[in-house]
Amino acid sequence: MNWISYCDRPEVVVWEMTRACRLACTHCRAEAQPKRDPLELDTNEARTLIDHVAAFSPRFFIFSGGDPSRRPDLVELVAHAASRGLRVALSPSATPDMLALDFEALAEAGLACLSFSLDGATEETHNTFRGVKRAWEWTMQGIAATRKAGIPFQINTTITAQNYHEFDAMTTLVESLKPSVWSIFMVVPTGRADAHQLPEPKQAEALLNKLCELSRRVPFAIKTTEAPQYRRIQLQQAERAGLERPHVGGTNDGRGFVFISHRGEVCPSGFLPVSAGNVRRLPLLQIYRESPLFRSLRNPTALKGKCGRCDYRMLCGGSRARAFALRGDPLAEEPLCTYQPKPQE
Template sequence: MPWDVRQAPHVITWEVTRACQLHCRHCRAKAIRHRNPAELTLAEIEQVLEDIRDHFDPHPLLIFTGGDPTERDDLLDILRASVQRGLSTAVAPSVTPNLTPAVLDAWREVGVRTISLSIDGPSPAVHDTFRGVPGTFLASLAVARAIKERGFGLQVNTAVDVHTVDSLPEMGALARDLGVASWEVFFVVPTGRARQEDALSPESMDRTLAWLATYAQSAPYRVTAVAAPQYRRVMLETIPGLARPRTPAVREAQGFAFIDHTGEVYPSGYLPVSGGNVRRTPLSTIYRESPLFVSLRDPDALKGKCGTCPYRDICGGSRARAYAVHGDVLAEDPGCPYSAVMAV
């Protein structure tokens, strides 16, 4: 039976803290150096975990992130609480001195299955400039190998903007050499510290997605594009004989939800419009009933080119990019050059 994204998300990303030692060029959170006293407590987090367990079927994947989640001294308790409730649990840490072999061993012992690392380029010149701390690239390679040695699934996340796009072929080769299970290519949205002038032009995005679609056909790991749901259209245009998907792309509020460190629930970490707060309303209720979330799942509510696009049911455009540029979550996606006129 197809997963009904109106009732349960595929993925929940949970920012358990906004504290982080890095200063990344594109950070959507504008991470801070010290923890916010208003963060959700362990007891509050456990209540949300019980709601997820009891009211989302199938259970979504939970990804605990930040900031840097290792800045919380109770992170192991959070991970244990998630695993003990039967939830598939992953961690997306920053590569800092906090991320030691002993920490990885402890995560493995409590039942974490997957760890994702951000590596934005195949060299220190690209990655360290992007992440804002010299030495981060080599440290990330060492951590990636330690993750693999311990039997975790490894996902590498690569942010794409004008500074990193030319390195994608080499980055794909590095991901192969690291033995990743998944390579997630994120197209930067101009929110947080990310600037509009750093984002790819719509035409460059389409060219890059076409390259990615071709590359994915022979890649020895799963390849996904994030903040670029038009990847569905580009794949159909690029790969001969590919069948049109029967389900919509996972995007903001449509198979995905984001919880911030104070309990606000967003359709995406890159779309800073809240549908509610878990301190007042259960996550399951927010996801299913919030007017914001409901509207984002309605292809007929889309405006501009997205509203008339023949691919709106399987794409829908990046709602985060629409909001960042137009200030309207339902506006057309400024990162996509396609229009219905092009199809005539």
């Protein structure tokens, strides 16, 4: 899809089913709470939302949280979404609630993928990151249960200044686990995360270059979240090596991507917590297409600073969430990018 297509409909839709979660992650964008919010979308509202999403056929529909395992209607809603032709992914937290799920029932319901977070190469690092002593153990048990049920799984890794140095060891660990996808997320200082968790721009650039090199030798797919400059690096490395130009995607916050909160608020992403409307009052697609916020995020000429001058702005565009978190402006330049645009003629 391209910029024009993204103006019509999103490619990825994420629904935050709940903010309830038993973990206490240091970077949690949702600032998850122990108990469920009584104002969450209920089952009937969720089914209506799913029907609306199915009508425009995005590439992925992701159930997220908090911890979706806390919703007793989870399997029912997965089945409903799959029956409507949606490719459904689930992103639970590794908790006893997740381990209590019926993984076989999720597979039968039509779940296409299940993701697990691993944020350290060791048990100690990961548990510290997640704020609970047995988080590593529960994650490994969840991966085993997912394999047994025959559900493809994805590993998500958040990169911060505190775990950046473990990237090589994390690579070895992920290779041993054999996921279908490894997704690298560059932390955004929102929710519980703060600016002290950000790696240096040069560190981020070096890591993404390593990731690109890794992508050419591993059997699983590699993607990034809130690191759209990875697409630039993919093109640069291919050009330097004389390789065929790779096909790279172009979604970004509000551009091919939309997030619905547990209360129905529609945001460009979970890491850019600015609501453009609520699905309880307006159809999701109307909010996505017509709200001034979303329209500005899909306008490459609206970008400011070096992002607005960048020759890769159509493909990358920088993390709009990180710009908002650090600059207070979702159209400001990307704080973690080292690239200097070519002079405009």
